[in-house]
Each structure stands twice: as structure tokens, then as C-alpha cells.
Amino acid sequence: MTIRLEKYKGIIFLPILILLLSVSPxxxxxxxxxxxxxxxKVLKMSPGEVYxxxxxxxxxxxxxxxxxxxxxGFEQIENQPGTAIILxxxxxxxxxxxxxxxFTTEKDTLYLEPNKNIKLKYSITVPQxxxxxxxxxxxxxxxxxxFEQIGTGAFTNLAAGTPFLIQIGDEFVENAELLxxxxxxxIYEKINVKLLTHIxxxxxxxxxxxxxxxxxxxxxxxxxxxPFNKNNQSLLRDTDGNYEDIWLQSSxxxxxxxxxxxxxxxxxxxxxxSFQPGFAVLNAETTFWIIPWKIIIAITVTxxxxxxxxxxxxNLAKKNNENR
Amino acid sequence: MKKILxxxxxxxxxxxxxxxxxFILLSTTxxxxxxxxxxxxSRLKVDLDGVSAGETVEMIxxxxxxxxxxxxxxVTIEFPDGEDAMWCRTAGALTVATQASSAADLTGSNWQxxxxxxxxxxxxxxACVQGSGAGSVDKITIxxxxxxxxxxxxxxxxxxxxxxxxxxxxxxxxIISVAANYGGTPIDSKSFKIYLVTDDVVVITATVSxxxxxxxxxxxxSVNLGTLYPGGTYATGSHTISTSTTSSGYYWAxxxxxxxxxxxxxxxxxxxxxxxxTATLDLTNAAVYGFGMTLSDPDSTDPATVTTxxxxxxxxxxxxxxxxxxxxxxxxxxxxxxxxTEQSTVTYGAKAQAAATSGTYNEYVYFICGGYY
Numbered sequence: 001m002t003i004r005l006e007k008y009k010g011i012i013f014l015p016i017l018i019l020l021l022s023v024s025p026x027x028x029x030x031x032x033x034x035x036x037x038x039x040x041k042v043l044k045m046s047p048g049e050v051y052x053x054x055x056x057x058x059x060x061x062x063x064x065x066x067x068x069x070x071x072x073g074f075e076q077i078e079n080q081p082g083t084a085i086i087l088x089x090x091x092x093x094x095x096x097x098x099x100x101x102x103f104t105t106e107k108d109t110l111y112l113e114p115n116k117n118i119k120l121k122y123s124i125t126v127p128q129x130x131x132x133x134x135x136x137x138x139x140x141x142x143x144x145x146x147f148e149q150i151g152t153g154a155f156t157n158l159a160a161g162t163p164f165l166i167q168i169g170d171e172f173v174e175n176a177e178l179l180x181x182x183x184x185x186x187i188y189e190k191i192n193v194k195l196l197t198h199i200x201x202x203x204x205x206x207x208x209x210x211x212x213x214x215x216x217x218x219x220x221x222x223x224x225x226x227p228f229n230k231n232n233q234s235l236l237r238d239t240d241g242n243y244e245d246i247w248l249q250s251s252x253x254x255x256x257x258x259x260x261x262x263x264x265x266x267x268x269x270x271x272x273x274s275f276q277p278g279f280a281v282l283n284a285e286t287t288f289w290i291i292p293w294k295i296i297i298a299i300t301v302t303x304x305x306x307x308x309x310x311x312x313x314x315n316l317a318k319k320n321n322e323n324r
Numbered sequence: 325m326k327k328i329l330x331x332x333x334x335x336x337x338x339x340x341x342x343x344x345x346x347f348i349l350l351s352t353t354x355x356x357x358x359x360x361x362x363x364x365x366s367r368l369k370v371d372l373d374g375v376s377a378g379e380t381v382e383m384i385x386x387x388x389x390x391x392x393x394x395x396x397x398x399v400t401i402e403f404p405d406g407e408d409a410m411w412c413r414t415a416g417a418l419t420v421a422t423q424a425s426s427a428a429d430l431t432g433s434n435w436q437x438x439x440x441x442x443x444x445x446x447x448x449x450x451a452c453v454q455g456s457g458a459g460s461v462d463k464i465t466i467x468x469x470x471x472x473x474x475x476x477x478x479x480x481x482x483x484x485x486x487x488x489x490x491x492x493x494x495x496x497x498x499i500i501s502v503a504a505n506y507g508g509t510p511i512d513s514k515s516f517k518i519y520l521v522t523d524d525v526v527v528i529t530a531t532v533s534x535x536x537x538x539x540x541x542x543x544x545x546s547v548n549l550g551t552l553y554p555g556g557t558y559a560t561g562s563h564t565i566s567t568s569t570t571s572s573g574y575y576w577a578x579x580x581x582x583x584x585x586x587x588x589x590x591x592x593x594x595x596x597x598x599x600x601x602t603a604t605l606d607l608t609n610a611a612v613y614g615f616g617m618t619l620s621d622p623d624s625t626d627p628a629t630v631t632t633x634x635x636x637x638x639x640x641x642x643x644x645x646x647x648x649x650x651x652x653x654x655x656x657x658x659x660x661x662x663x664x665t666e667q668s669t670v671t672y673g674a675k676a677q678a679a680a681t682s683g684t685y686n687e688y689v690y691f692i693c694g695g696y697y
Contacts, residue, residue, distance in 0.1 A: 030544070030545045030546075031541065031542060031543050031544060031545070032541065032542040032545055033539070033540070033541035033542070034539070034540055034541075034693070035537055035538065035539035035540070036537060036538060036539075036694075037535045037536065037537035037538075038535040038536055038537070039536045039537060039538050039569070039571045039694060039695030039696070039697065040536075040695065040696075040697030042697075056537075058539075060539060060541065061541060075650075077575075077577055077652055077653070077654050080575070080654050080657075081696075082573070082575075082696030082697055083575050083577065083654065083694065083696070084694060084697065085577060085649045085650070085652045085692065086649050087649065087650070088648060088649055088650065091650065142690070143545070145545050151548055151549075151550070151551075151684055152548075152549050152550070152551070152552055152590060152592075152674075152684055152685040152686070153546055153547050153548045153549050153561060153685075153686060154546070154547045154549065154561065154590075154672050154686070154687045154688075154689050155545060155546050155547075155686060155687070155688045155689065156542050156544070156545050156546070156547070156563065156688075156689050156690075156691055157545070157688060157689070157690045157691065158540065158541075158542050158545075158690075158691050158693065159690055159691065159692045159693070160538065160540055160692070160693045160694055161694070163694075163697050165697070230572070230659065230660070231572035231573040231659045231660065231696050232572055232696070233572075233573070233696045233697075234696075234697055244629075244659070246627065
């Protein structure tokens with residue numbers, strides 16, 4: 001009996017060992033969700049003025065979550081107009097135009113129940129000694145979900161909020177500089193052209209550039225007209241940002257039958273002033289090529305093949321005549 | 325005096341006799357009270373004309389007699405005197421239908437309809453007549469009523485036909501009398517009050533907000549990367565993020581925490597598997613280690629775009645993230661609204677360096693979502 005156990009102990013213990021080793025760490029998973037309205041707010045206020053309103057948050061996941069409320073000045077993600085990232089407490093304390101200290105909210109944490117709106121009331125009190133300028137702050141929620149895990153992994157937190165731009169005073173300098181206007185490639189096979197515009201805001205308030213990009217072919221015929229910054233992404237003071245506009249077209253013929261092949265020129269016209277915008281236009285041009293090389297090669301090969309076949313037939317016919 | 329006394333001799337017994345006889349007569353002719361009755365009206369607003377749009381009136385009558393009523397009787401509803409032609413706006417036939425239940429039923433009580441009002445063999449009919457002057461009232465009569473058993477609550481629904489039902493033009497209490505009759509004589513009856521209000525419609529309003537909104541979701545708050553071996557191959561784990569917005573676009577940015585001082589990445593309190601100084605990490609390269617992520621393009625036709633360093637087109641290559649808010653990197657964005665939710669798969673890739681100590685490594689990744697301002 002002992003001999004039999006000795007003989008089979010490998011067979012018995014190996015599967016047990018494999019089973020033990022194959023136990024994978026378990027993670028308690030929770031889905032996170034947050035909805036927010038409004039997505040941003042621009043206010044014009046005066047020193048000493050008080051403004052109160054509310055932001056609505058909601059949760060469409062199946063589980064409730066606790067979110068911590070943060071109030072901080074913000075900056076845009078590098079070169080990304082219209083985006084907002086809150087500052088660290090240290091940076092916020094140093095930020096000249098942070099309005100975070102003007103804000104109070106009724107709660108420090110919010111529990112977002114599934115499928116239910118929660119209103120967060122807030123109040124803004126502009127100090128009497130506030131100087132003229134455009135200030136900013138964001139009311140921001142970050143999830144505080146408990147993480148329960150064993151093993152190596154990544155834990156996700158969800159954050160969203162409402163950025164505020166608060167203008168104190170009336171007269172602002174709206175000024176901008178066009179740093180570049182280029183296409184992401186010089187040669188395209190298909191019409192899927194990404195036009196990149198880099199604008200720097202050198203005024204003392206945010207700007208929302210708007211305009212058009214007109215594309216012309218070699219015959220100076222207009223083949224496309226694109227709205228510039230159709231999403232109205234704003235650029236904060238003292239920042240610069242990249243705007244992307246995509247020209248996507250399935251046909252090489254424009255609606256007015258202008259051919260969109262070969263060398264093309266894109267002309268940019270941008271205005272950014274809220275008052276008399278026509279007096280401050282940014283414009284630039286860039287060129288690129290549309291060359292459907294696969295089609296060109298296919299046609300060329302077909303033509304060459306046709307010529308070769310014709311030549312071979314001609315030679316065969318000649319030889320046949322000579323043989324006779 | 326003598327004359328008065330002789331008069332009293334006749335007057336007193338006569339009075340007593342009249343009193344008792346009248347009492348007997350009254351007690352024999354007085355109908356019993358109905359065991360239960362209610363009149364459930366479709367509207368309780370004053371001055372409904374029964375004709376105009378939104379001013380029609382229907383009534384459900386529930387009636388339980390205290391005594392049995394022989395088949396062939398009637399059920400009547402009488403409205404207050406002085407409110408002539410208000411409840412019966414137009415005299416004439418009404419539509420009557422049996423009603424087996426109603427929303428006003430009080431379960432388990434006599435005020436719960438047990439069955440529809442029976443007919444006598446001929447179909448139920450109903451009509452309303454208008455009162456005219458004092459002592460004459462608006463009245464609804466249901467005819468061809470079948471036998472009514474005591475203790476059973478019967479229901480009938482009345483609505484306008486050629487006759488039009490309405491309501492009085494005065495708000496407040498109005499006394500209604502309902503009777504079960506046979507041979508023109510009330511067998512059981514009961515009076516009760518109903519209350520008319522100036523406006524019985526509560527307008528529920530909700531505004532669909534025109535304020536731009538954005539909804540962001542992450543499918544899981546933890547992703548298991550399994551076991552990493554020092555100097556070994558890379559491991560992956562994933563979850564999804566989804567977004568919808570009525571704003572002009574949305575964006576997702578990401579930052580990590582790492583070791584809280586040098587870089588983002590997986591950390592076990594002694595060793596950091598860093599997210600790296602380079603924008604991307606090719607973890608298929610034996611010399612490269614670290615932590616990064618990719619995102620799938622939520623769509624092929626929409627303008628949702630994954631930032632170049634985070635595209636998932638090259639297997640094994642992952643974009644790196646930085647620490648803190650200031651290090652947040654844009655990973656996904658869309659120009660234009662996105663009414664329906666669209667989804668992107670976030671895949672984490674990690675490879676431990678040869679010198680990595682054993683233990684559990686974690687990275688807390690913050691996903692920031694927003695609409696453009």
C-alpha cells in the first residue's frame with residue numbers, strides 16, 4: 001500500500017500544486033460614472049458682487065459612489081484649447097488669476113446615487129479689492145471609491161467638473177498671434193487632411209477663435225470650405241493651443257466639380273475679437289498634395305500591360321506572316 | 325277655562341295618536357341606508373360643460389345595498405337642488421357599462437367593487453334629466469337593473485351620449501344622493517358630499533435642459549495585470565471608458581500617482597515600474613520596461629481621436645503617463661457632439677525591470693473627463 005502511494009504521489013500532488021499556483025488575485029470591481037452640467041460657465045462680475053447657482057451631477061452606473069469636491073484654479077492641458085486641469089494646492093496658491101478662494105460650496109463630498117441628479121449649490125463672492133482681469137476656477141469632483149484588491153494592477157479614479165471664467169471689469173485686450181498653420185503631411189493618397197493651427201493668446205482674457213479654411217486647387221478653384229474651430233474651443237490668457245481641422249472627402253471631385261488632386265492650397269482666415277472682429281484677422285496659407293498613387297500605379301500598370309500585350313500580338317502576327 | 329279643558333280632551337289624545345302613527349308611518353316608508361357607495365368622477369373641476377375638449381365627465385358608481393333589491397329596479401343619482409342643468413348639461417341617454425373594478429376601490433372593504441351592475445335581462449340603460457326650479461333636481465337614472473344582493477358591491481360606469489354630463493360651476497361641497505329603487509320606491513339610499521375644485525389638473529412640468537452636459541463612465545475601477553516577472557514579458561489588462569455629450573466635444577485626460585515623487589507607474593513601496601521618460605514604450609523590446617496604456621478609437625467615422633502616443637495600432641507599444649494634475653495628458657478627444665454613448669477600450673501594459681523587487685504593485689490612474697469650454 002505504501003509503495004502504491006509513493007508511486008502515485010507525484011500524480012496526486014502535481015495537480016494540487018498547479019491548482020494552487022493558478023489561483024489568480026481577485027479584484028472587487030466597481031464601475032464609475034459621472035455626468036455634469038453645465039460643462040463650463042463664463043461670468044461677468046464686479047468687485048463685491050455675489051453670485052449663487054448650482055451644478056448638476058449624476059451617475060448612470062449601477063452603483064453609487066462618493067465623490068470629493070475640489071475647488072481650484074485651472075489651466076488647460078498643454079496646447080489643448082478648451083480643456084481644464086485643476087492646479088495643485090501649491091500652484092493654485094501662486095496663481096495670479098485663480099478665483100478658487102471666491103467659491104464656497106454647500107458640500108465637501110457628494111454621494112452620487114445611481115440614476116439620480118444631485119445638485120451642488122455654490123456661491124461666488126468677488127472680493128471688494130479684486131483687480132480687473134479674467135479669473136478662473138473649477139468645481140471638480142474626484143471619485144473616492146474604495147479599492148479592494150490582491151495583486152498587481154491599476155486603480156482608476158474618475159474626475160469631472162465645471163470650469164468657470166470670471167471677468168472682472170469691462171475693457172479687455174483681445175489679442176492673438178498665429179504661430180503656425182500646416183497640414184500634418186505633405187502628400188496624401190486620399191482626402192483625409194489634418195490641418196493644424198497653432199495660436200497664442202497674448203491678450204488678457206480668453207479668446208474663442210473662429211473662421212474658415214478655404215482649399216483651392218491648382219486652377220484656383222475652391223474645392224472645399226471648412227469651419228475653423230467649429231467646437232468653439234477657447235484659449236485662456238497667456239496660453240497657446242493647437243486647433244485641428246480635418247478635411248475628409250470621399251470623392252476627388254468637389255460638389256462644384258472642381259478637381260481635388262495635385263497641389264492644393266489651404267487658406268486660413270481666423271477672427272477672435274468679440275467686438276469688431278473684422279479688424280483683427282489672422283490669416284495664413286499652406287500647401288499639400290493629393291496623389292492617389294495606388295490608382296495611378298494601377299492605371300499605369302494596366303496601360304503598360306495593354307501596350308505589352310499589343311506589342312506581343314503584333315510580333316506574333318509578324319512572325320506568322322513571315323513563316324507563311 | 326271649561327271650554328279649553330274640553331278642547332284639550334280631544335286635542336291631546338289626537339296629538340299623541342298622530343305623533344305615534346306618524347312615527348310608525350315614517351319608519352315603514354324610510355329607505356334603509358346603502359351599505360356602501362361611492363361616485364368616482366373622472367374630473368372634479370368646476371363648470372365642466374361635458375362637451376368641449378378636455379371637459380367631458382365620466383362617473384363610476386359603486387353601490388352596495390343593505391338589503392336585497394328585486395330585479396327590474398333602478399339606481400338613481402340625484403344632484404343638489406339649485407344646480408339645475410349643471411350636472412346634466414344636456415338631457416338624454418347616457419352610456420352605461422358594467423364596471424368590475426375601479427381605481428377608487430378600497431381593497432378588502434365594502435368600497436371595493438365585487439362585480440358589474442347586473443341587468444334584469446334587458447340591457448342596462450341610463451339617462452339624465454335636468455332639474456327645473458326649486459324641488460326639481462338633475463337626476464341620472466339607471467334602468468333595467470338586475471337583482472342586487474346585500475353585501476355585494478356593484479359597479480357601473482356612466483358617460484355622456486346624447487345626454488351630457490358636466491359639473492356645477494361652484495367650487496366646494498355638493499350633496500349627492502344615490503338610491504337603489506324598486507317600483508319607483510327607494511329601497512336603500514345614501515347621501516354624501518363630493519368636492520369640486522377650481523382646477524383639478526396638476527400640470528407636471530420638466531424642462532429638458534439646453535445646458536451642455538457631458539457624461540463619462542469607466543467600466544471598472546480596478547484592473548488586474550496578473551503576475552509580472554522581473555525582466556520577463558509584459559502583461560496587460562483593460563477596461564472601457566464611455567462618453568456622451570451635448571457639448572461641442574469631449575476630452576479625456578489621464579495622470580498617475582506612481583511613487584508620489586519621481587514618476588507615474590506601478591509602485592510597491594520600494595520599486596517603481598515607471599511610466600518612463602519617453603512618450604511611448606515598446607514593451608516587446610527586451611531592453612524596455614515600464615508601465616503605459618493605449619486606447620482604442622471609439623469610432624472609425626466620427627471625429628473621436630486617440631492622441632498619437634496612445635493609439636493601439638502597434639501591439640506592445642504603450643503611451644506613458646505623468647504624475648499629478650499638471651502632468652495630465654490628453655488621451656482621447658472628440659470634436660462635436662456625441663448624443664449616444666461611445667466607448668473606447670483602455671489597455672494597460674506593464675513589464676517589470678530585472679531589478680524589480682517582489683510584491684504587489686499598484687498605480688492609481690486618474691481619468692479626467694470634460695466638455696470643451
